[in-house]
Amino acid sequence: MRHIISILLENESGALSRVAGLFSARAYNIESLTVAPTDDSTLSRMTIVTSGTDDIIEQINKQLNKLIDVVKLHDLTEDAHIERELMLIKVQAVGEARDEVKRLVEIFRGHIIDVTDTTYTIEITGNGEKLDAFVEALSTITILEVVRSGLLGISRGDRVLG
Amino acid sequence: MELTGAEIIIECLKAEDVEYVFGYPGGAVLHIYDAFYKQDDVKHILVRHEQGATHAADGYARSTGKPGVVLVTSGPGATNAVTGIATAYMDSIPMIVITGQVPKALIGNDAFQEVDSVGITRPIVKHNFLIKDVKDIAKVFKQAFFVATTGRPGPVVIDIPKDITANKVDFKYPEDIKMRSYNPTFKGHPGQIKRAVDIILAAERPMIYTGGGVILGNGSEQLRKFTRKLGYPITQTLMGLGAFPASDKQSLGMLGMHGTYEANMGMHNCDVLIAIGARFDDRVTGNLEKFCPDATIIHVDVDPASISKNVRVDVPIVGEVAQVLNEFNQALEQTEQTPNAAALEKWWQQINEWRSQDCLKYNRESETIKPQFVLEKMFEVTKGSAIVTSDVGQHQMFAAQYYGFDEPRRWINSGGLGTMGFGLPAAMGAQFAHPEDLVMCVTGESSIQMCIQELATCTQYALPLKIINLNNGYMGMVRQWQEFFYDKRYSNSHMNVQPDFTKLAESYGHIGIRVEKPADVVPALEESIAQKDRLVFLDFITDQEENVYPMIPAGAGLNEMILV
Numbered sequence: 001m002r003h004i005i006s007i008l009l010e011n012e013s014g015a016l017s018r019v020a021g022l023f024s025a026r027a028y029n030i031e032s033l034t035v036a037p038t039d040d041s042t043l044s045r046m047t048i049v050t051s052g053t054d055d056i057i058e059q060i061n062k063q064l065n066k067l068i069d070v071v072k073l074h075d076l077t078e079d080a081h082i083e084r085e086l087m088l089i090k091v092q093a094v095g096e097a098r099d100e101v102k103r104l105v106e107i108f109r110g111h112i113i114d115v116t117d118t119t120y121t122i123e124i125t126g127n128g129e130k131l132d133a134f135v136e137a138l139s140t141i142t143i144l145e146v147v148r149s150g151l152l153g154i155s156r157g158d159r160v161l162g
Numbered sequence: 163m164e165l166t167g168a169e170i171i172i173e174c175l176k177a178e179d180v181e182y183v184f185g186y187p188g189g190a191v192l193h194i195y196d197a198f199y200k201q202d203d204v205k206h207i208l209v210r211h212e213q214g215a216t217h218a219a220d221g222y223a224r225s226t227g228k229p230g231v232v233l234v235t236s237g238p239g240a241t242n243a244v245t246g247i248a249t250a251y252m253d254s255i256p257m258i259v260i261t262g263q264v265p266k267a268l269i270g271n272d273a274f275q276e277v278d279s280v281g282i283t284r285p286i287v288k289h290n291f292l293i294k295d296v297k298d299i300a301k302v303f304k305q306a307f308f309v310a311t312t313g314r315p316g317p318v319v320i321d322i323p324k325d326i327t328a329n330k331v332d333f334k335y336p337e338d339i340k341m342r343s344y345n346p347t348f349k350g351h352p353g354q355i356k357r358a359v360d361i362i363l364a365a366e367r368p369m370i371y372t373g374g375g376v377i378l379g380n381g382s383e384q385l386r387k388f389t390r391k392l393g394y395p396i397t398q399t400l401m402g403l404g405a406f407p408a409s410d411k412q413s414l415g416m417l418g419m420h421g422t423y424e425a426n427m428g429m430h431n432c433d434v435l436i437a438i439g440a441r442f443d444d445r446v447t448g449n450l451e452k453f454c455p456d457a458t459i460i461h462v463d464v465d466p467a468s469i470s471k472n473v474r475v476d477v478p479i480v481g482e483v484a485q486v487l488n489e490f491n492q493a494l495e496q497t498e499q500t501p502n503a504a505a506l507e508k509w510w511q512q513i514n515e516w517r518s519q520d521c522l523k524y525n526r527e528s529e530t531i532k533p534q535f536v537l538e539k540m541f542e543v544t545k546g547s548a549i550v551t552s553d554v555g556q557h558q559m560f561a562a563q564y565y566g567f568d569e570p571r572r573w574i575n576s577g578g579l580g581t582m583g584f585g586l587p588a589a590m591g592a593q594f595a596h597p598e599d600l601v602m603c604v605t606g607e608s609s610i611q612m613c614i615q616e617l618a619t620c621t622q623y624a625l626p627l628k629i630i631n632l633n634n635g636y637m638g639m640v641r642q643w644q645e646f647f648y649d650k651r652y653s654n655s656h657m658n659v660q661p662d663f664t665k666l667a668e669s670y671g672h673i674g675i676r677v678e679k680p681a682d683v684v685p686a687l688e689e690s691i692a693q694k695d696r697l698v699f700l701d702f703i704t705d706q707e708e709n710v711y712p713m714i715p716a717g718a719g720l721n722e723m724i725l726v
Contacts, residue, residue, distance in 0.1 A: 010343055014280060014292070025285045055470070062467035068289040068309060071343040 001032070003057050004076040004083065004153045006161055007046040007064060011037050015069040019046065022067065025046040028052065028060050032150030043071065045161075055150045062143050072161055080156040086149040088113075089135070092142035093120040101141055119144065127151075167296045167327035168197035171260065174303035175204045177335040182222060182594055183209055184215040188235025189275060190262025193327040207594065207623065210615035212239050214587040216246020217613065220255050220398050221591030224574045225549055227380060229256035229310050230591060236262045237275030240321075241282065243551040245581060247317050248286040253401060254378055256315035258306055265325040266294065277503035279321045288316030296329035304336045313346025314465040315378055346464065350481030350489060358436075358460045358477045359493040365434035367512075368394040371417065374577065375439020375463060375483050376400030381405070382570040385438065391494050392501055395513055397425035399440050400562055401577040402701025408566030409546075414513065418446040419714050420559045423521035424513055426720040429454055431512070437461045439483040443578070452719030462486045521712050521725055522563055530705045531680050533557060533632045537564035540602065540630060543687045547593045548600040548628075551575065553585035553609030556638035557630075559710045561604040562650075583612030586629065590616060593625045595714035600628070600691065607633040607701075608657045617670040620697050628690045629699045631663060634706045642709045646724075651681070667699035674699045 010016050011047055016035055023030050031049040038045045050060060057075070064070055076083075093101050093115075101120055110124030124134055128151060135146070155161070165173065176182065187195045199204045209215040212234045219230025230250075234243050238642070240261040250257045250459075264273040264407045279415055280292045289309050299322070306318040362368065376385050382405045389396050389406055396406050397417040406413055417425040429435070435457040447453045450508045453473060461468075461475040462483060469478040479486055524534045537560050540548075548567055552558040558575055567573045574592060576584040580617040589603040610631055622628055632638075640655040652662065664674025673696050677686045690698035712723040 014284075014290075017281070018284060021284055055474075059467065059471060066465070066467050068341070068344050 001054075001057070002028060002049065002051045002077070004081070004151060005048045005050065005061065005064065005073055006076050007048065008038070008071045008161055009044050009046060009067075010069040010071065011042050011044040011067050015044065016046075018067050018069055019048070019064065024052075024065055026059075026063065028056065034150040041138045042119040043079075045150055047153050057064060074161050076153045076155060081153055083151055083153050084125055085128055085131055085133070085151050086123070086125050088121060088123055088147040089138075089143065090119055090121045090145040091138060092118060092144060097141055098120070101138070104134070104137050108137070110134070113118055148154055163332065164330045165333045166193065166197070166330050167299055167322070168193040170296070170299045170331070170333050171202055171303070171322070172197050172204060173333055174300055174335060174472075175231065178303070178307050180204055183231045183233050184209055184218040184222075184591065185233030186212050186215055186235070186239060188239050188262060188382050190236035190264060190324045191233060191327075193324065194233065194260070194262070206233070207619070209587065211613065212242035213246050213583060214590075214613050214616045214619065216243045216257070216259065216586035217249065217581075218591035218594075218616075220246060220250050220584075221551060221574055221588030222595045223250070223255050223257055223591070224588070225571050225592040226302045226595045227571065229258055229307060232257065232259040234259070234261055235275065236264055236279065237277050239275075240277055244282060244286065247319065248282055249576050249579045249581040249584060250317040251286045251288070253374060253576065254315050255317065256310040257320045258310055259317060259318040261319060261321045263292070263321045263323040266323040267325070269323065279288045279319065282706070283319045286317070286678065287319050290319035290321065291320045293323070293326055296326050296331045299326070300333060300335050304339045305341060306580075308339050308341070309344060309547070314468075323433055327613070330645060347480045348467070348482050348485055350462065350479040350486040354477060354479045355486065355489045355493065356379070359490060359497070360478060361434055361458055361460060362392070362436060362490075363497070363499045363501055364408040365394075366502055367431060367433040367559075368436065368506075369390070369428050369432035369434070369457075370394050370396040370436045370438070371399075371429065371440055372402045372405055373399040373436045373440025375441075376402055376405040377570045379439060379464065379483035381439065381484035381487050384484050384491060385560075387491050388487050388494070391491065394436075394501070395428055395505060396665070397421065397428065397567070399443070399446055399577070400575065402440065403562060404567035404570045407568035409568055414517075416562050417720070418443075419448070420563065420710050420712065422723065423519045423712055423723060424516040426714070426723060427515055427516045430721040432457050432718065435459045437475075438487070439463060441468045444472070446496050447720070448714045448722075449717050449719050452721070496602060500610075519725065523726060524708075528680065528705065529678065531683060531702055533560045533634070533702075533704045533708055534564050535680060536630065536632060536683055536702050536704070537561055539564045539683050540687055543684060543691065544600060544602070548602045549574065549596060551585045551589040551592060551601070551603045553603075553605040553612075554580045554582045555606055555609060555634040556634075556642065556708075556710050557609070558606050558608045559639075560632070582609040583694050585609060587616050589627050590619060590623075590625055593627055594623075602628040602630055604630045604632070606638060607631060607635065607660055607663070608637045610660055614666070617667065617672065617697070621671045624695065625697060626693070627693050629695045631699065631701045632704050633660075633663070634704045634708065635660070636706060638708075639710070641707075645709070646715070663699055663701040667697070672697040672699055674701065676701045676703065678703045
């Protein structure tokens with residue numbers, strides 16, 4: 001099953017490689033991994049999307065907790081949470097496609113953030129499924145480039161990791 | 163007062179009461195070596211290869227419980243230390259490894275003797291540090307010792323660029339340390355402890371299964387009290403031997419791949435398994451699907467990640483072994499409930515029936531020297547008092563089976579990683595820590611050659627080790643597997659080209675004795691021990707095709723042993 005693990009870790013060189021190294025050394029999956037410093041510059045917040053049986057997920061959580069640089073972690077999928085991903089996508093936009101793409105971007109509540117005579121660059125956020133659906137909807141359009149941020153997650157309600 | 167980085171390192175080691183540093187100099191650590199030269203408080207032991215330094219520090223740590231300290235240079239110094247660091251990591255041994263690094267400005271430039279030591283060692287350390295400022299040295303050392311020695315212990319690497327060891331700063335060693343991201347659990351959960359005690363007392367066919375964690379956590383005394391109070395059978399892993407006395411009638415010996423029949427059958431048939439400081443290693447469990455099919459499992463361990471990793475546990479208790487055993491013992495004293503005596507008597511009858519198989523029997527009348535015979539006689543001659551280190555292979559299993567350990571920290575071997583070459587340098591470390599004790603290294607002609615250069619270190623520091631070389635001319639365990647599972651195709655396991663070990667020992671200034679007949683075994687052992695101040699290398703020419711029994715083949719359950 002898919003799990004989203006949110007981690008607060010020391011913002012130190014090498015901390016990211018400890019986490020990534022753990023996943024490869026123990027043959028765990030990483031679907032996506034995002035990391036950046038938080039409002040407290042000594043801490044980074046990492047979101048890992050992984051999958052595995054309950055036993056494997058339990059081990060992933062325990063092994064992550066064992067890393068000295070990991071301050072706190074929480075499996076967001078245990079309760080209500082919000083997922084968001086950012087996608088930047090560059091498509092060919094000539095002739096009829098120019099209007100068609102614009103309509104689709106509106107429907108999916110994205111933004112066109114860069115325009116040339118022949119291309120649009122679109123920004124769109126949402127959960128992974130929404131972004132997949134948008135790419136699907138562009139099936140008749142020529143996609144030139146796709147950049148996805150990987151998933152970010154946060155708990156609903158007053159629960160905080162910190 | 164302002165000190166250089168190198169001087170600060172010495173001060174940190176002094177503050178941590180470090181007696182010995184095992185090391186080998188090189189370009190990146192010259193400032194540190196200069197600082198060593200100017201003081202006598204911390205003694206530096208010069209080994210002949212960095213692998214030897216790590217194993218020696220490891221042997222020191224295992225025999226004392228204090229962290230072993232290693233100092234090596236950058237590049238090849240660090241890579242040579244890797245095997246020893248991994249060895250310590252797999253067996254959770256507290257160790258501090260200081261690696262020199264090229265000057266900060268050159269890092270990443272493919273400089274002379276540069277490797278990414280932090281990157282290379284990352285998967286085999288509990289934690290590692292790259293120091294980037296002389297101001298950080300004291301704090302990092304304090305953290306490193308704290309991390310290495312608390313919770314589940316392990317090696318910590320500190321990588322220090324050369325320029326930082328020359329820079330100056332005011333030195334002050336932190337008095338205590340708090341790390342927001344590292345808070346090992348010490349005390350077991352009271353509710354879980356109560357639950358466990360109820361299950362323990364209700365058991366009809368109980369089994370206590372303990373591992374290296376009891377030794378690492380100094381829980382031997384508490385374990386003895388617990389086991390004797392209950393009167394339950396106990397089996398110990400390769401790493402746990404000595405925590406409970408082998409000579410006690412409640413001890414069923416070692417379990418696992420080469421464990422005793424009674425221990426493995428007891429495991430397979432028990433209804434309550436009390437696992438303490440053990441990690442359900444594959445060499446212990448055999449086929450997981452067939453493991454302890456009827457048992458309710460209680461598991462005490464300081465490392466939460468060890469619990470339910472391989473075997474699903476019914477009552478997990480995270481905490482320090484000695485602490486949790488104390489709680490168990492208190493609960494047992496306070497409760498009016500007692501173990502089920504009738505069921506226990508029946509259980510012991512069954513166990514004694516298994517015991518009567520005498521699974522460790524071998525041909526004592528053999529014309530050639532049997533390796534088991536050497537170990538048995540070694541036990542008798544030393545009255546079980548020696549600190550015994552071993553290398554890896556058949557001799558290691560024979561030592562574990564035939565040399566009964568009654569005390570913890572007397573049996574020192576590489577169980578997790580299985581590092582050939584470990585025995586001799588580990589024995590050096592143990593001898594430095596225990597100068598008055600008899601330290602013996604049980605090895606084989608193949609293992610001993612992997613770190614044989616350390617014989618020179620033994621000469622330099624007059625270490626009176628006794629080396630028990632069980633020379634069967636084969637990598638014995640490899641040969642055994644090839645005999646059983648590869649139709650006796652002895653591919654590259656025949657060690658038919660060997661040095662003359664007696665002459666080799668003599669060339670280093672030691673005594674070498676070759677022993678070919680069973681009748682000469684005891685006199686040779688006695689002679690070696692009589693040489694109190696000399697290293698004696700005993701080269702026993704043993705039966706070439708002896709096998710280690712019992713044996714559980716890969717994929718089989720604990721009840722599916724091959725007996726003699």
